[in-house]
Amino acid sequence: MTARPRRPGGRPGAGAPPGGTRAELGSGGPPAIVPEIAEAALPDDERVWVPQSPDVWFRPLLLNTVSGGWCNLLRVRRAGVLSRHRHPMVVTGYVIRGRWRYLEHDWVAETGSFVYEPPGEIHTLAVPDDCPEMITFFNISGAMIYVDEHGSTTGYEDVWTKIDMCRRHYAECGLGERYVDRYVR
């Protein structure tokens, strides 16, 4: 298998790459390749954050309808809790701001921490009382399955429910329901 050559200077906003324009150098892939995404992860516009539950928001970055999964920033402010859930597939995360923990574990994810959540893991995310806000990048495969204290399913989220949540919020806040399309692949 041959590795695809790296696209020189292809960063949006970078202007013409050294040695020629982007068109002259080629796109680095077949004509039908879907567009890349490159933008500030932390948005200037507060409306980009989608309310999920009290004191919990997510900011979509990639909504992957092909493999089924999504990348987002999760923001939880004091007293916010992400309900007990199970992951059928792998999740990885990187803490950008603040700290948080899972009620089921004794470790704390600090700013700069990398987190791996194995398939089958069940947990409930909460921020410590002394932390006003945490923001974490999560790469979530498959779905989040919400469960009760007995492990029975109470609900789920997947890329399609996330897209629906974004559409509703962006329509209500004035960005327009199609705002989410820029993150859908």
Ligand SMILES: [Fe+2]
């Ligand atoms: Fe999780």
